[in-house]
Amino acid sequence: MDGTLDHVMIRVEDLEESLDWYQTHLNYEEKGRWEADTFTNVFLGPEDVHEDGALLELTYNHDGRTYEIGDAWGHIAVRVPEDALQESYDQLMAEGVEDYRDPESCGNRYAFVTDPDGHEIEIVKRDHGAKWSIDHTMIRVEDADEALGYWTRKFEYTEVPGRWEADSFSNYFVAPEDAPDEAMKVELTYNYDGREYTMGDGWGHVAVRVDDLDDAWDALMTREAPDYRDPASCDHNYAFTKDQDGHEVELVTRD
Template sequence: MTGTLDHVMMRVADLETSLDWYQTHLDYEEKERYEGDGFTIAYLGPEDMHDDGAMLELTENDDEVEYEVGDAWGHIAVRVPEGELEDHYEQLMDEGVDDYRDPESCGGSYAFVKDPDGHEVEIVQRDYGALWSLDHTMIRVEDADEALGFWTRKFEYVEPRSRWEASSFANYFMAPEDDAKEAMWLELTYNYDGREYTMGDAWGHLAVRVDDLNDDWEQLMLREADDYRSPEECDDLYAFTRDQDGHEIELIDRDPDSDSLFPF
């Protein structure tokens, strides 16, 4: 499997409100929309995103449920050019985005805002990738050794970017070994105090690209991955497994000649 992170899915209360927020403040464009039975999905991303760049998937259900973010779900991170963090953060403030964690409070290295549903959006500085493109997705894990082992054994991920081991927590950035630097990376956050996390339902899933859905699914089963939703259960269009903490991971086989981003 390629292992490249294809998209990250979050649930939102009102799709049009969320679309307006991301289109207005992050200059995202709607790539494609799917109207399902009782739900709507929209793919978003910068206009000039890299071929291996990840998309943001927003899902709205028609049942008007109020979602809980939970604390197992961390944040998405978006890129701005090196040296332009303050300027872009001030631009967001001028546009009326809530002041959540400004650059000064984060040592001048990054900042955070929140979208209309309370999903945290980190702003990081990079010398590559399109403006506002997805840099990484952070999830919290209860056992670092198990989490690192899961992504290493099941998906053949490595730690190519960095790790940060502080006095009370650690961050591990993981991705496939030969991934393009413009691709989205996975950040695993582990706190040393043994806390347990609530998953919440506002957090949806990560999606990983595979070369052949059924073959790669069988390989995951050999590696003792969780048989959560098999390809057969999903009409051989996609599949889902889960990590040791219950974070859902979709497997998707991208057809470059397809007229649609959705495998429906």
């Protein structure tokens, strides 16, 4: 199983508005598009995204539905150079992006903005990867041990540097063992107060690359992953499982 995180999908209510936002403010370009009868998927990323870097998938349903963000999904994080956090945030503010959490309020370690649908985007300082490329996707989990065990057993991931254990919560980062720095990671956030989360439908899934769809699916079933949408039900183009909290994980192949 390859295991590289291929993309993260979010649902948007106005495709053209969202495309304009990401292309204007994060300098993303369209990397791929799938037009179906009832929905459109568009894949975006920086021009010079790494070959193992993740893309952002925007899903637009044509029926005009609205979405609830929920709180089980947290944010995507995008990279800026180590010395460019304030400059990058100021640039976004000058362009009219909504002021959510500025660098000063975050100890000058990171900052947050929101896109037109309210999806949170963290801005993090990194010395690797293209500017605005996706560094990680954060999801909230109700049991840290179960969550770490899920990614370790099901996808053969390992915990990578970045663990942060605070008084009221912990953050853990997982990725394939040999993933390059430029690859996306999954951030697992665990709050100690025993809270439960609402999944909502504004976020869709993270996608994991596999070498062979059927072989990967069989391995996941052996490892007791949830049987959500098997390859046959998806015309052998992809498949879906879920983690222990219900976050959807897509399996995809890439040439």
